[in-house]
Structures are given as structure tokens and as C-alpha cells.
Amino acid sequence: MAKVFVLVEHRRGSIREATFECVTLARELQTAAGLEPAAVVIGSGVAPFAETLAAYLPETIVVDDPSLEHFRFETYAAVLRDLIERETPLLVIAPHSAFGMELVPRLSAELARPCATDCVAVGMDGGALAATRSVYNGKIDERLAFAPAGGYFATVRAGSYAPADPAGTGAIRAHACPAPPAAWRTEHRGYRETAAGAVDITQAPLLLAIGRGIKDAENIPKAQALADRLGAVLACSRPVVDKKWLGKERQVGTSGRTVKPKVYLALGISGAFQHIAGIKGPGVFIAVNRDPKAPVFRAADFGVVEDMFKIIDALAEKLGAK
Amino acid sequence: MEILVCVKRVPDTADAEVALRPDGRGIREEDLAFGINEWDNYAVEEAIRLKEKHGGAVTVATIGPAESEDVLRRCLAMGADDAVMIDEASFRGADPYGIARGLAGLARRKAYDLVLAGALAGDDGYGMTGPVLAGYLGWPHATLVTSIEVEGKKIAVARELEGGLEEILAVELPAVLTIQTGINEPRYVSIMGIRKVRSKDIPVLAPADIGVGAGEVGENANLLRSLGLSTPPAGAEAVMLKGAPAEVAQRILDIVKERGGVA
Numbered sequence A: 001m002a003k004v005f006v007l008v009e010h011r012r013g014s015i016r017e018a019t020f021e022c023v024t025l026a027r028e029l030q031t032a033a034g035l036e037p038a039a040v041v042i043g044s045g046v047a048p049f050a051e052t053l054a055a056y057l058p059e060t061i062v063v064d065d066p067s068l069e070h071f072r073f074e075t076y077a078a079v080l081r082d083l084i085e086r087e088t089p090l091l092v093i094a095p096h097s098a099f100g101m102e103l104v105p106r107l108s109a110e111l112a113r114p115c116a117t118d119c120v121a122v123g124m125d126g127g128a129l130a131a132t133r134s135v136y137n138g139k140i141d142e143r144l145a146f147a148p149a150g151g152y153f154a155t156v157r158a159g160s161y162a163p164a165d166p167a168g169t170g171a172i173r174a175h176a177c178p179a180p181p182a183a184w185r186t187e188h189r190g191y192r193e194t195a196a197g198a199v200d201i202t203q204a205p206l207l208l209a210i211g212r213g214i215k216d217a218e219n220i221p222k223a224q225a226l227a228d229r230l231g232a233v234l235a236c237s238r239p240v241v242d243k244k245w246l247g248k249e250r251q252v253g254t255s256g257r258t259v260k261p262k263v264y265l266a267l268g269i270s271g272a273f274q275h276i277a278g279i280k281g282p283g284v285f286i287a288v289n290r291d292p293k294a295p296v297f298r299a300a301d302f303g304v305v306e307d308m309f310k311i312i313d314a315l316a317e318k319l320g321a322k
Numbered sequence B: 001m002e003i004l005v006c007v008k009r010v011p012d013t014a015d016a017e018v019a020l021r022p023d024g025r026g027i028r029e030e031d032l033a034f035g036i037n038e039w040d041n042y043a044v045e046e047a048i049r050l051k052e053k054h055g056g057a058v059t060v061a062t063i064g065p066a067e068s069e070d071v072l073r074r075c076l077a078m079g080a081d082d083a084v085m086i087d088e089a090s091f092r093g094a095d096p097y098g099i100a101r102g103l104a105g106l107a108r109r110k111a112y113d114l115v116l117a118g119a120l121a122g123d124d125g126y127g128m129t130g131p132v133l134a135g136y137l138g139w140p141h142a143t144l145v146t147s148i149e150v151e152g153k154k155i156a157v158a159r160e161l162e163g164g165l166e167e168i169l170a171v172e173l174p175a176v177l178t179i180q181t182g183i184n185e186p187r188y189v190s191i192m193g194i195r196k197v198r199s200k201d202i203p204v205l206a207p208a209d210i211g212v213g214a215g216e217v218g219e220n221a222n223l224l225r226s227l228g229l230s231t232p233p234a235g236a237e238a239v240m241l242k243g244a245p246a247e248v249a250q251r252i253l254d255i256v257k258e259r260g261g262v263a
């Protein structure tokens, strides 16, 4: 039976959540397409990860070698070229993360096996694999088929599938690490934290988050003043940090912080998945955006189609009158 | 340092209505504003800064329709030394593999030390052209780069990971990097600046000039084949709060209070 591989993403001693979302997709494809799922764990001292994955999928393949301690394209690709050639999986899936983006597209080009990146769904369409991607800022969906090749790749957008629960006990099998080339051209030199700062948005019960809709640096004090009056902590989307209008420690999203406030009030934020993925927990999400088609309204509990500055002023007025 | 920067002209769709063409195979472009892809703007700025520090030259390149010339002129006004276009006709409908083939052909025309691309294009959002291009060139790569330090024949780059974490990678040159937003603050381009580069020659290369044969790229050669576009299904939409701003503001405050967010 043809196989579907899930590339296990782990970093600094733990498996990343997105892996279990890919497990859910692999299980779906087992049902829909009869593919046999297997997890692929690559790293150094990763036996415990293999144990974990064995509780999720019928088979886990482990490639364990000191040279694989930190993820790098070069070392992982060497392993995967060898493994894919030997085992010819029909599909290899990985999270569309810093890991998946670095590893999978290039590997797919080298193996001439097409890759659909950032998929929100992968399934069968008339007997062949097909992927759905969200394009043009989440306003359009595109369906993609793969040109016939021996096998395919897909990277999966965070939050597209619910993380899987454990089910059963699978087999664990070791695969030998191929011999290294004479020289590597990249070298891992370590990690660096960038989001440290005085403000901790992860603990605030009320977050007022502003996006590119704030338009100009000179509007920031207005938002800060409203946050102060509300008793909220000011947070933001990435472009506000990129422009250096607020510090990185205030950024919500995949490359910023994950927050779980009781209320998240978003002004002028479009709702890119990298932003939405940073909002967790059972709290209520209110979005204000002047564009009625903004994808943020598909994630929020309450929506307001309005100029955010009118809402800022109206809120300030109400609070001032108290 | 000889640097090639790949730039793409994309529509601004974050703040605009996006409608499908009647054939469902593309979007209506008439009412959209186009400009340089956000990530590419940071890439061009970074290339110019590297040149200013270490010498060399910056070439910007695109595969796109004739209108893409505006984007290239903007890059020249920022401080790029040369611009080149690849005639789009044979690349029409090409997937990122096809685009990367064209860009690889272009990268082989000169001894570049570095090829920069955006981490992502704001329209199709594949996030794959850069690393695929590196694969075709056989050069090392790093994606989602947020800083670059030159160390002789090597560079040290920071790659953005999740949760405010970066990893530092040493990469041998020549290399392909994809640039993440926020790596720098792109300089402002004035109308005057664009006027100054108005008459600069921008060569348009044919596929043969970059070693791409007829039929090797374009829709029929694609590894990824579009089955069509659609507008996303309605799904779970938010409950819309309607009324004048004052009424809406009151509703928001009520919700905040009810849910224990204080206020």
C-alpha cells in the first residue's frame, strides 16, 4: 500500500504542535485514499519523540544521528532523499512553518516531485490528490492538482486541521543515516530570543490589538490612550512591529506571542493565519475592519464593519463619560 | 558583492475587494492597485545596504508583464544599479518551479555572490520560489532571513522561527536567501527619485537568453496545475454588530464587561 509520511517537527527538546495537525491529515488520507501513514522523526537522541509518535500512527521511522542535532536543510534533505528513494511514499506532509518552508520546497525541486505549500486542505479529487490553498490575503481559494510524478509533497497551514489525539500503539523502525558528504556548506550556530521586553501580552485579560489599519506612527498614542482607559494591554500585528511603531514583545502571531485573553479586540487587522494562530483559548474575539470581506470575520466571534478610528473615538467618549 | 534581487509586481488585496474573473481562472485586476511585493521591498533595501557597506552592485529582476517596469524603476530609484526583465509571454501561468527556472537562468549569467528573493509573494503566497531556485542552482539557501553579516566568503544569517525565536546559520557564498519583513526599514522613494531613473535602459531578455527552451516553462510545463479559483465558503462568520459608532462602542464595552475583560 502507498504511504503518507508526516515529517515530525521538533525544536529544543519538544515536538511542535503543528506535527499533530499533520497527523490528523494523514489519518484522513488513510480513510479517504487508503494511504498508510508513517511518522518520520529525524534528529539526535530522538527516541522519546518516536515513542510519542508511535501512540499516534501505525508506523514511526526514526533516523537518529549526532550530526542531526539541529535542523538544517542540508542534513535533513540528505536523509530524506535517501528515505524517499527507498520507500517511495505517495505523499510527504509537513507543517508550513519555518521548518517546512526551509526544507520541503527545495527538496521537492531536487526530487522533481511537486509540492503544494501552505495548504488549508489536501484530499482526493477524482482519484488523484488535490490541494486547497488560500490566496490573495485569504479572499480567494485555489484548488491545485499535481502533475503526474512518483510522489508529492504538501506543507500544511497551521490551524487547518485539529491536532490529533493518541490512538493505539504503532511500530518503531530505525533507518540508517546516510554517509555525510565531504563538506557541509551551512552550519548551525545557535538560537536567539527576539521578543523579550517589559510588557507581557500573554497574561493580559483584555488585549487591544492594532494592525496596519492604524496607518501612521502618529496614531499610536491614540490607541495607547484608549488601551489605558479600557484597562487593556496594547498588542499588534506584525506590520506595526516591522515599522518599529511598537516593540516585538507586543506582536501576536506565529512569529510573535501566543495570547489567551478573555477579550481580544482587533482594530484594522485583516486576519492573516499567522496572526490568528497566535490567539488561543476560550476568550471572545471582536474584530473591527472597514472591509466586510476581511478574513478576520471568519475567525472572530463579533464583527464590526466600520472605520476603526470612529470606533476608537466612540469608545474613548463612552469611557470618558463614565 | 554582486547581488541579484528577484522582485514581483503584485496587487494590493488586503484592503480591496477581490473579484473572480468570469472564467474562474483568475481575479479581476482592473480595479486593483499594483506595486512591489512587500517582502521584495525589504530584499531590495537589504541588497542596497550590503552594497553600500561592502561594494559591488545590485541587479533587480522580474518575470512579469510590461507593467512590471514601474516596479523595477522604483527599485532603481532606491539605489539598485541595474534592472532586467524576462519577457513574460512564455512564462504566462507558470508555477513557482517555472519561475524559479527562469530566475536560475538569469542568475547564471553573471557571477553573483548572493541572490535575494522575498520570503513570500503577497498574491499567491507559495513561499517557495527562493528555495526552489537555490535547488536549481545547487547553492546553499536560508529562508525567512532577518539579518545578514558578511564574513569573507561566508555570511552569518538569522532565520526567523516561531514564537520570537531565531536561529543563526553560517552559509557559504554564493547563496540564495529569502528575506522576511522587518529586516530593515526600506528607504522612501520620491517622485523625483523615480524621475531620475526614467531613461535608464531596462533590457528585456528572451527565454533563449537565459537558457530556457520553448515549452520548458509556462502553463503546460507546470508541476502544480490549477483546478480553478473560488471565493471561500461562508462558514462560521462573526456575529455582526451594527449601528452608529456610539451604539457599537457600547455593545463592545458590554461584551468586555460580561466576559470579565474588565473595562
Ligand SMILES: Cc1cc2nc3c(=O)[nH]c(=O)nc-3n(C[C@H](O)[C@H](O)[C@H](O)COP(=O)(O)OP(=O)(O)OC[C@H]3O[C@@H](n4cnc5c(N)ncnc54)[C@H](O)[C@@H]3O)c2cc1C
Residues within 6 Å of the ligand: A210, A211, A212, A213, A214, A236, A237, A238, A239, A240, A251, A252, A253, A254, A255, A256, A257, A267, A268, A269, A270, A271, A272, A273, A274, A275, A278, A288, A289, A290, A291, A294, A306, A307, A308, A309, B014, B015, B016, B119, B120, B144
Ligand atoms: C513566516 C511569517 C510569519 C508571520 N508572523 C506573523 C505574526 O506573528 N503576526 C502577524 O500579525 N503577522 C505575521 N505575519 C504577517 C502576516 O502574513 C500578515 O502580513 C500580517 O498579519 C498582516 O497584518 P495586518 O492585518 O495588520 O495588515 P493587512 O493585512 O494589511 O490588513 C490591514 C487591514 O486593516 C483594514 N483597515 C485599513 N484601514 C482601516 C480603517 N481605517 N478602519 C478599519 N479597518 C481598516 C484593511 O481593510 C485590512 O483588512 C507573518 C508572515 C510570515 C510570512
Ligand SMILES: Nc1ncnc2c1ncn2[C@@H]1O[C@H](COP(=O)(O)O)[C@@H](O)[C@H]1O
Residues within 6 Å of the ligand: B006, B007, B008, B037, B039, B040, B061, B062, B063, B064, B096, B099, B116, B117, B118, B119, B120, B121, B122, B124, B125, B126, B127, B128, B129, B130
Ligand atoms: N514572477 C516573478 N519574478 C521575479 N521574482 C519572483 C516572481 N515570482 C516570485 N518571485 C520571487 O519569489 C518570492 C516568493 O514568491 P512565492 O514563492 O510565489 O511566494 C517573491 O518574493 C519574489 O522575490
